[in-house]
């Protein structure tokens with residue numbers, strides 16, 4: 001999700017026995033965030049802040065596989081041509097077949113389809129394992145938007161913004177308590193700067 005790390009640095013599979021509850025409020029997740037609609041975050045109207053002071057010492061984060069970042073209000077998972085090719089190949093489809101089956105266009109850009117389940121809009125590739133943990137059926141080739149969570153420029157723009165996003169992401173919330181994998185600022189920068197705009 002968008003943002004999930006199924007395997008930690010030491011190769012251990014991280015999976016909590018049950019997912020955390022999905023909050024009822026809206027927050028920017030990799031799945032639902034629409035850069036085009038959030039003018040405050042759009043690079044043409046507001047360049048990404050580079051005030052790194054508040055996270056200069058690094059941040060902790062480990063995905064808990066809540067699946068929250070792949071569901072919620074209707075959202076968008078953008079992908080580029082390279083990612084399309086990789087996803088189609090992974091599913092043994094042509095790119096045209098992939099687009100017909102799994103994607104739709106919004107304002108001239110392609111986004112992954114979503115499926116309404118229990119009143120929420122799941123990414124078409126979100127699943128649940130026997131323990132209730134969120135899984136991504138195209139995990140090895142998921143789009144960059146999914147990989148860079150939670151270190152998006154908009155989340156990092158201030159500690160307040162990061163804490164707000166953490167209300168919907170238990171991995172972020174635990175990280176703020178010092179739990180989970182440690183990311184030094186150099187690694188945060190790599191993810192932040194790789195986030196598609």
Ligand code: SF4
Nearest residue numbers: 001002070123136146
């Ligand atoms: S592609 Fe995978 S990681 Fe990205 S939103 Fe869909 S289920 Fe989540």
